[in-house]
Amino acid sequence: MTAIIGLLSFLGIGVGGFLSLKAIFKKQPKKKALIFTGASFVVMIGALALAPTSPRIDIADKSIETNDQGTAIIEGKTNDQSKITLDGEKIKTNNGEFSYEVTLKDDQPQKLTFVASIGDNDKAETIEVKPSKAFVAFLNEEKQDQDTLKKAETALVLAENKPTKKNYDEAATRITSLTKEKDDFTKRLEIVKENVPIYEAVELAETKQTKEQVDSATALVAKATLNKDSLLKRLTTVQQKITEKEKTEKQIASAREAVEKAEQEPTDDHYNQAIARIKELPNGNTELTNRANGVKQTLAAQKEEAKKVAEAQKKAAQEAQKAAAEQQQAQAAAATQTPETPAPNTQAVSQRVLVTPTGKKYHNRVCGNGTYNESTLEQALAAGLEPCSKCFG
16 A cells, blocks of 8 residues: 555656646746645655565464365465565465465475565565374375275286286286276276186196197187287197107107017117117107117127027037047047957047937037037937937948
8 A cells, every 4th residue: 555655646746746847837826736746745755654664474373284185275464565475486465465275295294485575675484284184094095095006907917918717806806995996997807807718728728738729729819809919829839849749759659669679579770770769759768768778788698698609519519529530530549459459438438529408319510400518428328319420420
């Protein structure tokens, strides 16, 4: 108000001065103009005298609580000449009164400093806005709702990425616990439910690894609305494993057949064939390898036995040849003796011959099939054996 009066008085002085000059130039009475000018001047002096030089700000409460939504209204008073600001923002006043609404974002109190300014003079007033108990409870409930919502979202995303029955049930439980129904969550959960049997079919195909399960799962995946490409890749991998498994089973069967043949007819050729088949197996086969090693040991034993038999036959042949030579020498010596003095039958005592376990002849060399054992002529005769016509003919 003082400012308005001052402004009007200033205008009055201007108007009065103009009228006085006009009266002088026109030589008219200038008493009224001077009176008007003087009065305006007096009023202006009075307005200036009454105008405050210091800013004023009054806030009734230095501390105030919010309502249950976290909002509080701060009210204060100032003089007409003061400009009120908060953090540089001008606050609107009306007849020296102002109000300001503040809303807290959390449960922490907030201090606000209002500044009244006239020229370079400032006056500050600070008020603390505290959260009410109702607002703190509201914040806690809101936080709990947010946590519940976040957990529901996490469970739903997991169920969408891996739509198993377990993940679906977990997501359904979380969504049901929400205080506010979310339509988009419900729709997404329904999609998960539709894809659970498809996902389970793929898992079953991966476990069983049979053509029937793969074909069944492939038919269902064609209708999938979640992770379709990923499921198809998984089925392709299963099909590859089945193909590899069938190939391996054929290789194992071939190797088993080769080992069985080597066991029935243990020859070097059959053994080498069995080993070659076993080496073709991707991960080998301990059972077949052990059985092949058994064939190898059998072959080694046969070769050792054959070697001993050959050595025995060779030795027996040498002994027989030696005995035959001695017999010929004895016969030659007997031919030179007189009939009255027969030569002693030393051949019967010391001559070495060859006999067989079931033969009825004794030999001086290996002259046929069978196992020949070394014996003396005396033992052969005692056993009732007769000389071989081929060896002694």
